[in-house]
Amino acid sequence: MRHDKFAPGTRRGVLAGLALAAATALLPLAGPAAAQGFPERPVTIVVPFPPGGSTDLLARQIAEKISAPLGQPVVVENRAGAGGAVGANYVARSDPDGYTLLMGVTGSNAISSVLRDDLPYEPLKDFAPVSLVVSAPLVLVVNAESEFTSVADVIAFAQENPQTFTHGSPGIGTSMHLTGELFGLETGTELVHVPYAGSAAAMQDLLGGQLDAMFADLLVSSEYISGGRLRALAVTSAARHPMLPDVPTVAEAGVEGFAATSWQGVFAPAGTPEPVLDRLYEVVTAALTDDDLKAFFAERGFMVEGRTPAASQEFIAAEIDKWGKVVDAAGLKTN
Amino acid sequence: MEGFLANVGLGLATAFSPVSLLFCFIGVTVGMGVGVLPGIGPLAAISLALPLTYYVDPTSALIMLAGIFYGAQYGGSTASILLNLPGTATSAVTCLDGYPMAQKGQAALALFVTAINSFAGCSFAILLVMGFAPAIAEAALAFGSAEYFSVMVLGLVAASTLSVGSPLKGLAMVVFGLALGLCGTDVNTGYFRYTFGILELSDGLSLIAVAMGLFGVAEILANIGTGAAPALAPRDLSFRAMLPTRAEWKQIWAPTARGAVIGSFIGALPGTGPGIASFMAYAFEKRIAKDPSRFGKGALEGISAPEAANNASVQAAFIPTLSLGIPGDAVMAVLMGAMMLHGIIPGPSFIAEQPAMFWGLVMSFWVGNLVLLVLNIPLIGLWVRLLAIPYRLLYPAILVFICIGVYSASNNVFDIWVVLVFGLIGYGMRQFHYPAAPVLLGFILGPLLEEHFRRALLLSRGNLAVFAERPISAVFLALTLGLLALSFSPMIRRRFRRARAAAGED
Secondary structure (H helix, E strand, C coil), X not given: CCCCCCCCCHHHHHHHHHHHHHHHHHCCXXXXXXXXXXXXXXXXXXXXXXXXXXXXXXXXHHHHHHHHHHCCCXXXXXXXXHHHHHHHHHHHCCCCCCCEEEEEEHHHHHHHHHHXXXXXXXXXXXXXXXXXXXXXXXXXXXXXXXXXXXXXXXXXXHHHCXXXXXXXXXXXCCHHHHHHHHHHHHHCCCCEEEECCCHHHHHHHHHCCCCCEEEEEHHHHHHHHHCCCEEEEEECCCCCECCECCCCECCCCCCCCCCCEEEEEEEEECCCCHHHHHHHHHHHHHHHCCHHXXXXXXXXXXXXXXXXXXXXXXXXXXXXXXXXXXXXXHCCCEC | CHHHHHHXXXXXXXXXXXXXXXXXXXXXXXXXXXXXXXXXXXHHHHHHHHHHHHHCCHHHXXXXXXXXXXXXXXXXXXXXXXXXXXXXXXXXXXXXXXXXXXXXXXXXXXXXXXXXXXXXXXXXXXXXXXXXXXHHHHHHHCCCHHHHHHHHHHHHHHHHHCCCCCHHHHHHHHHHHHHHHHCEECCCCCCEECCCCCHHHHHCCCHHHHHHHHHHHHHHHHHCCCCCCCCCCCCCCCHHHHCCCHHHHHHHHHHHHHHHHHHHHHHHCCCCCHHHHHHHHHHHHHHHCCCHXXXXXXXXXXXXXXXXXXXXXXXXXXXXXXXXXXXXXXXXXXXXXHHHHCCCCCCCCHHHHCHHHHHHHHHHHHHHHHHHHHHHHHHHHHXXXXXXXXXXXXXXXXXXXXXXXXXXXXXXXXXXXXXXXXXXXXXXXXXXXXXXXXXXXHHHHHHHHHHHHHHHHHHCCCCCCHHHHCHHHHHHHHHHHHHHHHHHHHHHHHHHHHHHHHHHHC
């Protein structure tokens, strides 16, 4: 990613914005939120994960790009916890005025709600999607020295040895976890799921040969695949991925109809006025056609989605339905 | 060898470019500052600095962020020694002997020694990074959950005599810490445990909040109203006065060396970190000391070993991050994020593909550490003069810093309540002479112990023998048993002798 292409003086802009935010916080808010004139003060994108992860990077890129057309600084704020639920809940409870947005993901805005009954928010009811921004397949990877060279190998082994083949994930309820469960259900195999606290620890054990496989983030695993440390057996999307053109899809490798992706999108609290949503949708999707961002996405394996608010809501409803079935079938429900 | 020298040359060229020097200087200065301020730690500072790195080239960005990280370890001990308030969560151990030294009027000596220890610990770890980073990273991959568990058991057993005073109270506090560690999401099942419906507790209690509460706020509460005399400000602040004597040099070099080794080992293992390193180094020194009773009363070894260890561990933590792309802790994850922001994805081929960046960063460690050493020693006089500020002005300021620091680590107001509650708990514990350090130890090690124990069993399909069958794990368990035998042997021998004497009387 080139770093010299950003508008000069933006850093000053951010600082000025912070000062402005501090100043406006002291004043009573002027009038009801309306689209004309939106935004009148800085916009915050809440990332429900610690800084440094792929969602954080994505949010920072988008914040950078939509700041100029909005004419206001767009600040990224990290509110991590509970696999994204803390940040999501914070946004769900914020004023629906378009000034507090969420960079939501598969876990926070679909899986959590079917996995847990005790979440204080409901993805479909409490959020108004601005746009589903990107999606990416997961990659089924094994250690390069592993005996498994194809999806068929894995299925054959797992069918003969139930409860033996281990696959890791960054935690219960992540898309990596549920994709593994979906794989087990669709292939009629019993895999052992080994949850970790974060993808780094899982990757460490996969590299160290402690784990058999992982349905991993493309971004995280691509370096290890090209560096010859991991072998990619399949991608989980319906079509092959340009970053790994020689790697078959899970469906091509024999699991008919298998398709699962992880995705990220910008969400506003439910009740945000439609003109504001439309304005945000406009700037976010315009940013997706920016050359810098296109290069950023291509380098990291993100597929640009840029769905409309309505299409995004529809997609998320379908995702909740799909993962809900996996959670029920695999008996994963907590609390 | 030639390749190595060429790389070092390349690194020096990068590290000594004016831009790199500038960012290195900014990084370590900011780092030292946040280290000195109680509560505000490197994680908060690096997270805040991350967006700014957008606008500079990736090598400079990395040099600056790394400088904040290791600079904070230098500063962290200052408040521990002078005020009994740890500057960062990982320098709590330094309070144990550093503050008693200050009370004896040896604050300047203690600060000088920790600066030297820190430099020595860093130097050792940097040499390891330069010479053996890929090999060490590969070796660390042999550590699976079974091995991690055994190392943690060794650490817990070694550190069980951490505190002075009643061993029973110490043990009770370890258990209290372990219990606190249970709060949060169970990694294996995803269930929320002991969160009482509070979503903010789902990732457990914040280490920074617990540490700052038990040590910082409790210290302040305990001193309010008692009119406690501040630590003695040494009269003589000349350079000569803070220099250790020949006997003192002799006393510190071995603990420093051992601390550096322990710290480097722990640091190279992803998922552990400087807190564990300093606890283990302190415990180890106390175990092998001829007179363990000196610890906790201002023993030089008691600050040398942990300070060397925590600094070594943060430098060694770069090994798995840079040579495998496995960030060992939250701070490293942010550093990796900064690299990814610039399109550089650290992985197994990073060192080969980005030699200028890797070697530039590593050589900047030398620059940064030298700057820190040079900055630190003249500042000792200034820090010590802080003691002259009346507590009624100092304490409110510190409380504000603690609250800001705890909040900014995760942008979570809830953590401020946690710090206050733990301040009250810590105050109560003090009144009844329950030590705080073992709580922190249990709290740090407990979740790791549980997670690795259960994962090891999950991977072995429930076979407990896995801990003894895997050679590295078996070695650590054997060491643990040896340590236990060593601590019980005087008791057993005494019993045996008594029994024999009794038999002789018959």
